[in-house]
Each structure stands twice: as C-alpha cells, then as structure tokens.
Amino acid sequence: MEEKLLTRRDFMRKTFQYAGAAALAGSLAGLEGANPSPALAGGGEVVAAGAGYSTDPDPWKAGREAAAMAKAKIKKPILALAFADPPHKDFDKVLAGVTSVLGSQVPLIGQTTGYAGGYSICPAGCIPKSIAVLLLESPYLKVGIGLGTGIKASPREAARKATLAALKDLNYNPWKDLQKVAPGPALAKHAPYTVMMMDDGYAGVVDYEIYGIQDVMGWAPLVGGCAGDDGSLGKAFVFFRGKAYNDAIVITIFSGPVKMGYGCGIAYKPVAGKCGVVTAGDGFREIYEIDGKPALEVWFEWTGSPREEILARESGAMFPYNQWHPIGVQEHIYPQWIWIKDPFRFIREKNGLGVGGIVPVGTTVHLLEVTTDSVIEDNLRSLRYALDYEGIKKVAAMVGFNCVERLTILQTEEGKVAENFNRIMELLGNPPVVGNAGAWGEQMFAPSGNIGAQNMTLCSLLIGDELLG
Known part of the structure; x- marks a missing residue:
C-alpha cells in the first residue's frame, strides 16, 4: 500500500505540468466565475450563516479579512470552516488571522x-x-x-x-x-x-x-x-x-x-457498448486486465486517446484525457448512480490503469463520457x-x-x-x-x-x- 500511495503523490505533483496554458490562464484571470452580488449572510430563524473571502496575498491578513466579512452579522458562531489556497503557504498564519477575529473558543476546521x-x-x-x-x-x-x-x-x-x-x-x-x-x-x-x-x-x-x-x-x-x-x-x-x-x-x-x-x-454517463469485467488487478487501485485484455489497451481502444503522447510521459499522467473518459461502476439497484473510478495514471510495466477508488477483480466497469x-x-x-x-x-x-x-x-x-x-x-x-x-x-x-x-x-x-x- 505504501508503494501505491507514493506513486499517487508523485503523480499528483506532476499532473499539473499537463494542465495546459488555458487552465493556467483561468487561474490567473482572477475572478472567473465571480458573482457580482455575493450573499455574505443568510438564514437566521433556525440557523444563521455568514461567509467571507479574501485574495490578500498576506496569509494573516487574508484569514482575518475573510473571517471579518463572515462575522459581520454573526454574533456567537458555533463552527467556523476555512478553505485556503496553496499560494498562501503558511496556513497556521491564515488560521491565526481567522482566530484574531473569532477568538480561540470557536471550533475552526477546514482544508x-x-x-x-x-x-x-x-x-x-x-x-x-x-x-x-x-x-x-x-x-x-x-x-x-x-x-x-x-x-x-x-x-x-x-x-x-x-x-x-x-x-x-x-x-x-x-x-x-x-x-x-x-x-x-x-x-x-x-x-x-x-x-x-x-x-x-x-x-x-x-x-x-x-x-x-x-x-x-x-x-x-x-x-x-x-x-x-x-x-x-x-x-x-x-x-x-x-x-x-x-x-x-x-x-x-x-x-x-x-x-x-x-x-x-455525477454528470458522467456510460458509453453504450463499452464496458467489461475486471479480470486481473491488485484488488485495490490497479486494474491490469479487462475481459482478459490489457486494461490500458482496452481504454485506448474505447476512447481513441493519443496513445503515443500519453505513453511518452514518464510520470504516467493521463490528464486531460482521463477527465473526459473515466471508468465507472453502476449501482445495481440504482443504475443512475455511478461510482466514478478516475484512471489518473497508467502502469507501464503491467499495461494497466491506476484508478481512484478500490476496484475488486470481477467488477463490471463502464467507459464514461461528459460535457x-x-x-x-x-x-x-x-x-x-x-x-x-x-x-x-x-x-x-x-x-x-x-x-x-x-x-x-x-x-x-x-x-x-x-x-x-x-x-x-x-x-x-x-x-x-x-x-x-x-x-x-x-x-x-x-x-x-x-x-x-x-x-x-x-x-x-x-x-x-x-x-x-
């Protein structure tokens, strides 16, 4: 298990190299998706809530500004949730900024x-x-x-x-x-x-x-x-x-x-006629065969993704092709529900797929598509x-x-x-x-x-x- 987790960490670092210039431009665009009339406070009869945010590059100031905005109409908070971006880096300082507004007695969680x-x-x-x-x-x-x-x-x-x-x-x-x-x-x-x-x-x-x-x-x-x-x-x-x-x-x-x-x-739907049974794998997060054929080759056949381009990557990253065509497992009694298994990396030595989520041998998997x-x-x-x-x-x-x-x-x-x-x-x-x-x-x-x-x-x-x- 340790070896697989290390591989996953290496993959997640390197995948961002393939995000592409368009995605990076979206990051730098500042306020893509901004709502010009944000709701900072709501409810009140049973549950009152307040939300705030900050893009100040200083971690302490950003935490304080976001918390102050959230607290504008909240008197005695019972819980605080904070979400912080990697560029702020010093998350203890971010949280100290939040605490400077709320005090240390308010439970503060986040990620x-x-x-x-x-x-x-x-x-x-x-x-x-x-x-x-x-x-x-x-x-x-x-x-x-x-x-x-x-x-x-x-x-x-x-x-x-x-x-x-x-x-x-x-x-x-x-x-x-x-x-x-x-x-x-x-x-x-x-x-x-x-x-x-x-x-x-x-x-x-x-x-x-x-x-x-x-x-x-x-x-x-x-x-x-x-x-x-x-x-x-x-x-x-x-x-x-x-x-x-x-x-x-x-x-x-x-x-x-x-x-x-x-x-x-969920949004992803099964592609008609493109499904198979996992016939070999580690029973965890690696699939080696689908219907007795190498799982990676089956995925290439199903999706038409550029084989040579993907296999040239030392990291094994499948991005962005995996996001358009992951595989999934349907619920038997509620088939509209699909447990999506992201094929985020290929396993060169096994000609297989590394996926997000456990996939036992014998599982039927479907190719999925999305818009x-x-x-x-x-x-x-x-x-x-x-x-x-x-x-x-x-x-x-x-x-x-x-x-x-x-x-x-x-x-x-x-x-x-x-x-x-x-x-x-x-x-x-x-x-x-x-x-x-x-x-x-x-x-x-x-x-x-x-x-x-x-x-x-x-x-x-x-x-x-x-x-x-």
Missing part, C-alpha cells in the same frame, strides 16, 4: 484547496488564490469535531479515533429534541447524525477511512472531500482548532432537529435532490466539495464556471456558500444507502434554516 493557485468556493464565486470562511450560528444545530492522525499508515484507525473524538465533543443526545417532532415522513427520513469528513488528499485511503467512521457511527449520511494542492506544496493540509495538519483526517458531526440535504452531482453542460445540469439535479431530501424550503448555508477535474472541464469553455455557480445560487436562493473547488476526491452516500469514495463529482451539504416537522 487546503487544489489546482493552479487553489480555487475556493466562496460568496463571490469560484476564485483562485483565495481564503474562504463560513460561520454557523444556531441554538438548534449541534456540532462536534475530532482529529485523527497517521492516515497513511492506519487510515481506518485514524478515522475511527477522529469520529469517537467528534462524538465526545458533540456531547448531545439527539433524541432529546427529536422526540418532540411530530411523527411523519420528515422525522422518519431524518438521521440523528450527519458526518462531514476532510482528509489529506496525498496520504489517505478514503475507502478505509469510511470503514473507520462506520465502526463508530454505523450508517449515517456522510459528505466530504479530500484536501488538495496545486503541485507547489507537495503536501495537503486539514485544519483543526486553528492548526494545520497533514497525514490527518478531521471529522465533523452535526446533530439536532434541523433540516439537512445531501447532493452528489460541460452535463456537469452543470447534473449539479443542479443533485441539489434539487438535496433540497427534497428533507423538504428544505430555505437554505441557511451550503458547503461544497468539487473535484478538481470537474473544474478543469468547465474551464474548457468560456463562461461555464460562472454559469455553473450562478445557476446553483439561483436554485438555492443565494445562500452563503464555501467549499473546495479543487478537491482531490469526494465522499457521499448513494440513494441505495451505500457510502463510498467518489471521483470527479460535486458533493454538497445543505443546512436548512428550518426545523423538522
């Missing part, structure tokens, strides 16, 4: 963003080289946070410890308030706990971390994303109580009689699902984890980043929003109930400004 300058999702849109902060305030929403270290060596145990710590920090019996809610569909669907996870995108094995969470929680709605890098750090960081950690996972548990919503924008329009439309579909999950009519806040390769797809057509953000805000009523626009993997549960690691998706948590019942 680094990924890709060409580090894009955050913030009230102004999808912004590179930025710090974004969200504050939540509510007498009804309860929050606990926990940290687990050493995810490279022991992902399951680190996640289990972080979840236990978050549950202890929560120190709340949800049934005390839920028993006051009138019986009905809303109460039947509401889970007493919602789990949000953030991990180091370089070090972790998300599938095993999820097992560790479930060792403690059993089944609970889960949403999350992996911290990223733009290739300049060689590390990714998560934030916990005002300090930055790598090789770590942060767990946040939400509870209380507040309406919640969960969405996963910029399908990304936008499926983001909206997923958020309608999130609104309907518990019948949210008024959104207090949104937290989003958007795959880096979803961002690079939208950047291939002028104006699509802005269109995507603005249509999401219009659908949700323009609530305060923060997130990682360049996540290195996402986590979500399918309508079937299965929980797992996703690639190339937008995973969203909606917090309603409404009580159940």
Whole structure:
C-alpha cells in the first residue's frame, strides 16, 4: 500500500505540468466565475450563516479579512470552516488571522484547496488564490469535531479515533429534541447524525477511512472531500482548532432537529457498448486486465486517446484525457448512480490503469463520457435532490466539495464556471456558500444507502434554516 500511495503523490505533483496554458490562464484571470452580488449572510430563524473571502496575498491578513466579512452579522458562531489556497503557504498564519477575529473558543476546521493557485468556493464565486470562511450560528444545530492522525499508515484507525473524538465533543443526545417532532415522513427520513469528513488528499485511503467512521457511527449520511494542492506544496493540509495538519483526517458531526440535504452531482454517463469485467488487478487501485485484455489497451481502444503522447510521459499522467473518459461502476439497484473510478495514471510495466477508488477483480466497469453542460445540469439535479431530501424550503448555508477535474472541464469553455455557480445560487436562493473547488476526491452516500469514495463529482451539504416537522 505504501508503494501505491507514493506513486499517487508523485503523480499528483506532476499532473499539473499537463494542465495546459488555458487552465493556467483561468487561474490567473482572477475572478472567473465571480458573482457580482455575493450573499455574505443568510438564514437566521433556525440557523444563521455568514461567509467571507479574501485574495490578500498576506496569509494573516487574508484569514482575518475573510473571517471579518463572515462575522459581520454573526454574533456567537458555533463552527467556523476555512478553505485556503496553496499560494498562501503558511496556513497556521491564515488560521491565526481567522482566530484574531473569532477568538480561540470557536471550533475552526477546514482544508487546503487544489489546482493552479487553489480555487475556493466562496460568496463571490469560484476564485483562485483565495481564503474562504463560513460561520454557523444556531441554538438548534449541534456540532462536534475530532482529529485523527497517521492516515497513511492506519487510515481506518485514524478515522475511527477522529469520529469517537467528534462524538465526545458533540456531547448531545439527539433524541432529546427529536422526540418532540411530530411523527411523519420528515422525522422518519431524518438521521440523528450527519458526518462531514476532510482528509489529506496525498496520504489517505478514503475507502478505509469510511470503514473507520462506520465502526463508530454505523450508517449515517456522510459528505466530504479530500484536501488538495496545486503541485507547489507537495503536501495537503486539514485544519483543526486553528492548526494545520497533514497525514490527518478531521471529522465533523452535526446533530439536532434541523433540516439537512445531501447532493452528489455525477454528470458522467456510460458509453453504450463499452464496458467489461475486471479480470486481473491488485484488488485495490490497479486494474491490469479487462475481459482478459490489457486494461490500458482496452481504454485506448474505447476512447481513441493519443496513445503515443500519453505513453511518452514518464510520470504516467493521463490528464486531460482521463477527465473526459473515466471508468465507472453502476449501482445495481440504482443504475443512475455511478461510482466514478478516475484512471489518473497508467502502469507501464503491467499495461494497466491506476484508478481512484478500490476496484475488486470481477467488477463490471463502464467507459464514461461528459460535457460541460452535463456537469452543470447534473449539479443542479443533485441539489434539487438535496433540497427534497428533507423538504428544505430555505437554505441557511451550503458547503461544497468539487473535484478538481470537474473544474478543469468547465474551464474548457468560456463562461461555464460562472454559469455553473450562478445557476446553483439561483436554485438555492443565494445562500452563503464555501467549499473546495479543487478537491482531490469526494465522499457521499448513494440513494441505495451505500457510502463510498467518489471521483470527479460535486458533493454538497445543505443546512436548512428550518426545523423538522
């Protein structure tokens, strides 16, 4: 496992060399996707939220400015989330800037963003080289946070410890308030706990971390994303109580009689006639054969991607061709849901594929395809699902984890980043929003109930400004 993780880290550093001039120009454009009328505060009756951002190059000043903007209408925050770009580098200073506004008693969590300058999702849109902060305030929403270290060596145990710590920090019996809610569909669907996870995108094995969470929680709605890098750090960081950690996972548990919503924008569709069974692999993240043929050759045959150009790369990077044609595994009882397995690198000595996410031998995989329009439309579909999950009519806040390769797809057509953000805000009523626009993997549960690691998706948590019942 250690050898595979090292290969993945090397790959993620080098992949950015192939991002291309157009993507770099998008990074330097400053405010691509900017919303001219950002929502800095929202909700208030049940959950109040405030969001802020900064592009000041000084890490302490940027943290302070983003936090001050978020706190303008928030009196007693119960949780602070911060997303920070790699160019700010000194994340302890960023967090010190946030703490200078909030004080040290407010729980402060977050992560680094990924890709060409580090894009955050913030009230102004999808912004590179930025710090974004969200504050939540509510007498009804309860929050606990926990940290687990050493995810490279022991992902399951680190996640289990972080979840236990978050549950202890929560120190709340949800049934005390839920028993006051009138019986009905809303109460039947509401889970007493919602789990949000953030991990180091370089070090972790998300599938095993999820097992560790479930060792403690059993089944609970889960949403999350992996911290990223733009290739300049060689590390990714998560934030916990005002300090930055790598090789770590942060767990946040939400509870209380507040309406919640969960969405996963997939967008990729199976290509008719292009599927097969994995007949050889390591049972982990390497596929050697599909239908008895070398997996890499099958992928080239399916996609028509430039074989010589890709194989000339010493790093094994498949970007950008993998983002247009990944492979995926369909849910048997809910085939609209696809677990995307990003073929981010080729394995020269095996003529195989290195993928994001575990793919056992015997798995049926499908070639997938996508367009910029399908990304936008499926983001909206997923958020309608999130609104309907518990019948949210008024959104207090949104937290989003958007795959880096979803961002690079939208950047291939002028104006699509802005269109995507603005249509999401219009659908949700323009609530305060923060997130990682360049996540290195996402986590979500399918309508079937299965929980797992996703690639190339937008995973969203909606917090309603409404009580159940």
